[in-house]
Amino acid sequence: MSDTGDYIARILRVDIPTASGATTGLTVLWSSIVNGMACIMLGGGEPGTTQTIVVYVLTQQGRRLAPRIELAITTETDAVEPTPAPTLSSSVPVPPNAIQLLDEAILLDAAGQPYLIA
Template identity: 55%
Template structure:
């Protein structure tokens, strides 16, 4: 697998990046309860925004890097205005999740699972408050492949405008 290269096309918003810290002391881990609640900056239902996790501290000195990202909203109820994951990608070494919609006045939980090239699996739940500045809206559409697979902005586009995909139909990305 090739290590990620910087994306010249698209940049995640720095204001919506959360660094994931390594545990302070592994010897006492488990003896002292660790209550860490992470949360991204609030958004309105009408906004489609990128939210990212920076795992560089956890992966420091390992020669490892992010190879895959999945995300889901664990608090989704099935309504048309639920917070939804529109796409996930790896951008400049960050696990990036693009979220839209959300019921105003609620706090939603997004579970992000990151797989690394060396086989590590890092799961993190992050809270996201949906403010009451706008009414509940449906998510704005994002580009998709004919089969409905979302296309992140750092997908590789061929000269004819088509998106380069792997054998499973997933877009290749500039990570």
């Protein structure tokens, strides 16, 4: 995309089609655009498995991309439940690049989504 002047404008969703659904299964905690790149925070994962992650993105020029990522979960540690990400009262995850006001409130858009420092 760099040769076209296009860039990632939004992460539409992140799916893990191979996730087991177990409480210790691989889970998306939050996703955000950081320094122009799609950034996702994952938690959990069954040791000894390889998980497929699909990141659905929309570019500024209207392109839709869905790159697949293969992530090997090593057997070096035991399976544990993921630590929940910070969330708003509406259960919307708050990524670390959300804009926080002086009173520690998170700045939200009209749809209730955090404004991000990208």
